[in-house]
Amino acid sequence: MSLIEAIVLGLVQGLTEFLPISSTAHLRIAPELFGWKDPGAAYSAVIQLGTVAAVLIYFRKDIVALVAAFFRGLARHEPFGTLEARLAWFVLVGTLPIGICGLAFKKVIENQFRSLYVISGSLIVLALILFVVERRASHQRTLADMRWKDAIAIGLWQALALIPGSSRSGTTLTGGLSLGLKREDAARYSFLLSIPATTLAGIFELKHLLQATERPSALSLWVGTLVAFGSGMAAISWLLRYLRSNSMLVFVVYRVALGVLLLVLLQAGKLKPLSGVENIDVPREPGKQQIEKQVTD
Template identity: 80%
Template sequence: MSLLEAIVLGLVQGLTEFLPISSTAHLRITPELFGWPDPGAAYSAIIQLGTVAAVLIYFRKDIVSLVKAFVVGLVKRDPFGTLEARLAWFVGVGTLPIGICGLAFKKLIETQFRSLYVIAGSLIVLAIVLFVVEKRASHQRTVADMTWRDGIIIGLWQALALVPGSSRSGTTLTGGLSLGLKREDAARYSFLLSIPATTLAGIFELKHLLEATERPSTLALVVGTLVAFLSGMAAIAWLLSFLKRRTTLVFVVYRIALGLLLLGLLQANILKPMSGVENLATPEAPAKPPVEKQITD
């Protein structure tokens, strides 16, 4: 992977991770348009650590407050006594569905699900769902009104993000809006909910990459992650400001347009649905020599 590829992919990751337009879809499509090989699910997960760092820094006060309330609640044997403590538990419980499904369907997610047909379909389907939810939602509740039921439901919505093209922020934002949350509150909770899942996914894939024989250079990983961090900070600030004043309709239109464009390019054979994916799902660790070879060595 060249330095230019790392910069472009890092920029794409940072700008699209927090917008409901699917960072995975853009990371899958961008290399196709430039004639680059698909960087793979592992690379995508690792540069997500840059956007995780962006969330940690941007919401550092909120995070410290949640962690402190969680610990104090356990010490005082009143784990759900405050709003902050409850939100911490909601984030933890809401992470379980995507963690369980991610491990159960890992191979499928890294291979067949990365088909451009799947991505195009996901872009369009979730756009329609988001449009319906946006029109019917009350937009009256805040995170202070959230219940255990809300935390679990939004967590289930997040699990749908394992299908490339659906968008983690898109599914959780849609889930929050469907429960009547205000747009900005739904987005804020979506950001906080993203931290455990994306952090664990990045660390898990980093371990596999370090054990692999073929992988992007360390420089490419560092540059991509740094660019993702900087652009991610800008994307968070912009989205929160945008949702205070506007609806999510612009994202609905964008998703449908991108999905239809993608289908058109596939039908015209300009893009191949699985090009570059077959050998890039999970980098293989170096094979161990036969027992006889180990003994003679």
């Protein structure tokens, strides 16, 4: 992987991780359009650590307050006594679905699900769901109004993000809006909920990436991660400002347009659905020479 590739992929990761347009989809599409090798799900997960760092720094005051309230509540035997303590528990509980599903469907997610047909389909379907939810949502509730059932429901929405093209921020924002949360509050909770899931995924995949026989250089990983951090900080700041006075319609239109464009390019043969994906386990029937050799042996 060249440094140009690392910079481009890091920029794509940072800008699209927090916008409801799917970073995984764009990291899968960008190499295909430029004629590069697909970096794979492991590389994508590792450079996500850059966007995790962006969330940690941007929301450092909120995170310190949540962690302090969590342990203070345990010490006082009142684990749910304050809003901050409850939010900390909600983030932990909301992370369980994506963690369980991620481990259970790891191979499928990293291989067959990275097909551009799957990505284009999820881009369009989730966009339409977001459109309906956005139109019908009350946009009245705040984080202070959240309950356990809300945390579990948004956690289940987040698990859908394991399907490339659906978008982790997109699914959690949709889940939050469907429960009546204000756009900015839904986005804020989505950012906090991203921390455990993306951190664990990045660390888990980093181990496998380092054990692989063919992997990007350490420099490519560092450059991609640092660029993802910088662009991620910019994306968080912009999205929170945007959602204070704007709807999600622009993201709906973008997702549908991108999904349709992908389908057109796939049907025209300009793109291959699984071209460059390295980890595909496609069972092959033994060829004639192999059969003859087996018979001879």
